Amino acid sequence: MKAILDHLGIAVSDLPASLAFFQDTLGLQLEVSEEIASQRVRAHFISAGQSTLELLEATAPDSPIARFIEKRGPGLHHVALRVPDIEAALAHLKARGIRLIDERPRAGAEGSLVAFIHPSAAHGVLVELKQPAPKVDKFKTVGRHTLGELELFSLSDGFLWLDGGAMFGVVPRALWGKRLPPDDANRIPLGMRPLIVRGEKTILIDAGCGDKSDAKFAEMYGLERAYHLDHSLAEAGIAPDEVDIVVASHLHFDHVGGFTARDAGGRVVPRFPRAQYVVHRLEWQDATHAHERNRASYLAENFVPLQDAGVLTLVEDGAEIMRGVKYRRSGGHTAHHQVITIESAGRTAVFTADMYPTSRHISDPWIMGYDLYPMDTLSFKRAFAHEAVEREYLIFFEHDPSMAAGYLREKDGKRSVERVI
Numbered sequence: 001m002k003a004i005l006d007h008l009g010i011a012v013s014d015l016p017a018s019l020a021f022f023q024d025t026l027g028l029q030l031e032v033s034e035e036i037a038s039q040r041v042r043a044h045f046i047s048a049g050q051s052t053l054e055l056l057e058a059t060a061p062d063s064p065i066a067r068f069i070e071k072r073g074p075g076l077h078h079v080a081l082r083v084p085d086i087e088a089a090l091a092h093l094k095a096r097g098i099r100l101i102d103e104r105p106r107a108g109a110e111g112s113l114v115a116f117i118h119p120s121a122a123h124g125v126l127v128e129l130k131q132p133a134p135k136v137d138k139f140k141t142v143g144r145h146t147l148g149e150l151e152l153f154s155l156s157d158g159f160l161w162l163d164g165g166a167m168f169g170v171v172p173r174a175l176w177g178k179r180l181p182p183d184d185a186n187r188i189p190l191g192m193r194p195l196i197v198r199g200e201k202t203i204l205i206d207a208g209c210g211d212k213s214d215a216k217f218a219e220m221y222g223l224e225r226a227y228h229l230d231h232s233l234a235e236a237g238i239a240p241d242e243v244d245i246v247v248a249s250h251l252h253f254d255h256v257g258g259f260t261a262r263d264a265g266g267r268v269v270p271r272f273p274r275a276q277y278v279v280h281r282l283e284w285q286d287a288t289h290a291h292e293r294n295r296a297s298y299l300a301e302n303f304v305p306l307q308d309a310g311v312l313t314l315v316e317d318g319a320e321i322m323r324g325v326k327y328r329r330s331g332g333h334t335a336h337h338q339v340i341t342i343e344s345a346g347r348t349a350v351f352t353a354d355m356y357p358t359s360r361h362i363s364d365p366w367i368m369g370y371d372l373y374p375m376d377t378l379s380f381k382r383a384f385a386h387e388a389v390e391r392e393y394l395i396f397f398e399h400d401p402s403m404a405a406g407y408l409r410e411k412d413g414k415r416s417v418e419r420v421i
């Protein structure tokens, strides 16, 4: 068993006094504080070289830390060892008859997994095992790809954080949490990745959430847009007035918020001055007649101004937007949700929008809780995956935090994605 010292846990009863000592007197740096609701404790991490001191402050009288202090007073509480594979470490200890407090790992701070060894088995020391969360690398740069005679640019409108459970529907957190570790509020980071297709015309597919929302909205969805669509377009060398057509996969705010913007006078206007905007006729119908279940996602200011400005084109299933670029109805997520197929010189790319929101959704039953018709999503995914593998579609993942596009591979019944961008 390989382990290194991760941190020392110190129970404190007077936080300001403790901070005065560790920070001011010893000159150490307080890095971050985090509430761990399940333990009724607030942890303050103080950097000490390779390891950390974790000051533990009880947030309720029945907190384990409060009870510890009651019995023994403030002081050293536990020693935490970092292990690469906590399941393997627990199995190793169980096999040797070591008494454990946690037989199975549970969620710790910062998306880590933790388990405690009983002090009676560790000569009076409470030992924590900790497997740190794998870092989600949030990839934001422009990805460029040539598809036959077309040029594709994957762009970024920044990131949003959504509830992990809602993103994976019936899939338990024990499974999705390993692939996309959540924060303390159980949220996972998601990209917003519009796509430019350049051929005889310049097409923009979806446009991220845009910048019309207020601070409360930004906070609720954890918007991170220091780098956004304008930066991304500039990096790709495309001016907003070069965009001829803007296409919507569907009208949810995280896809079409960037269709409109506020002008100097505060009026909401189309954001791409020369573009026609293409929307499916029945998706438009649904978005403009929202109900309790979808109302939060359909914000009129993102699309109604397009109609007012006379730049809206409503189309049907299978509509050809430009030679080689077509709507294909997937349904499922919304009744008329579209994926966009892009074909040139015998090669096919597919912008899958909320059908495969991330590369972690390639397994057929990994379907978002947000989907209105999950059984429709399932039947579309089943048929689509076969096609995508056989015909080597390049798949664009609009919400993936760290990958813009890849090929779907299947070997011995196991699916994976070979990253391209």
Ligand SMILES: [Zn+2]
Binding pocket: 250, 252, 333, 354
């Ligand atoms: Zn959606």
Ligand SMILES: [Zn+2]
Binding pocket: 252, 254, 255, 354, 399
């Ligand atoms: Zn979405």
